[in-house]
Amino acid sequence: METYPHLNGKRILVVDDEPDILDTIEDILSMCTITKASGFEEAKAVLETTALDLALLDIMGVDGYELLAIAKAHGIPSVMLTARALTVDDVKKSYVEGASFYIPKEELAHIDAFLNEIFEDIAAGNNPWRRWMKKMGGFCERTFGKKWQQKDPDFWDNIPFY
Template sequence: MAVKDLLEGKKLLIVDDEPDVLETLEELLSMCNLVKAHSFNEAKERLESEYFDMAILDIMGVDGYELLEIANTRKVIAVMLTAHALSPEDTVKSYKEGAASYIPKEEMTNIVTFLNDILEAKEKGKNFWWRWYDRLASYYDHKFGADWQEHDKDFWNKFPHYI
C-alpha cells in the first residue's frame, strides 16, 4: 500500500491562524478533502456541524486544546500542530487530553507520514501514538537535550512506544 493511500479522500479540518501554514498543509495534503479554518470560532462551528475524519489543530493561536475537547466529543481524530507551545510538557498534555499526535511545525513536511501512522494504528487497533516515539524522539533529543523525558519519568516509562 502506497504511503498516501490511507489519506486519499479523507476529509480533514486544518486549523491555524497563520495563512502560510494552511497553504503548506494544503499542498502537502492535496490527496485529502480539506476544510480550512483561520480562527477558533470558525473551527468550532465546523467541528460542531460537519463530519471530519481528522482535524489538525494549532495549539496557540486558535485555542487548540479547547478545539481538541470538541473534536474528542465528536469522535474526530485530532492532531496537535505547534511551534510556540512545543515542549515535552505539552506533548504529555496532548496525549493525556486525547490527541492522536503532537507534531512540531518544523516537522510539518512529514505530515503525510504522521497521519498515515495514525490511520494505520486505527486500522490495526493500536494506540495512535505507536510510532510517534520512533519518528520524533531524536528530534526531541536535539531540541530539548537527551534528558527531555526526565521531567515526567513515570509517563515516559509507560509510554506506548511499540503498542
C-alpha cells in the same frame, strides 16, 4: 512522488491562524478534502457540524486544546501542530487530553507521511503514539535534551506507547 493510500479522500479540518500554513498543508494533502479554519469559532462550528476523519489543530493562536476537547467529544481523531508550544509539557498535555499525535511545524514537510501512518494505526487498532515515539524521539532529544523524559518518569515510564 510517494503515495499515501490511507489519506485518499480523507476529510480533514486544518486549523491555524497563519494563512501560509493552511495553504501549505492544503497543497501537501491534495489527495484529501481539506476544510480550513483560521480561528476558534470557525473551527468549533466545523467540528460540531461536519463529518471529519481528522482535525489538525494548531496549539497557539486558536485555542488548540479547547478545540481538541470539542473534537474528542465528537469522536474526531486530532493531531496537535505547533511552532511555539514546543515543550515536554505540551507533548504530555497533547497525549493526556486525547490527541493522536503531536507534530512540530518544522516537520510540516512530512505531514502527509505522519497522517498516513496515523490513519494506518487507527485502522489497525494501534495507538499512534507508539510510532510517534519512534519517529519523534530524536527530535525530542535535540529539542528538549537527551534525558527529557527523566523530568517526569512516573508519566513517561508508565504510558503504553513504548
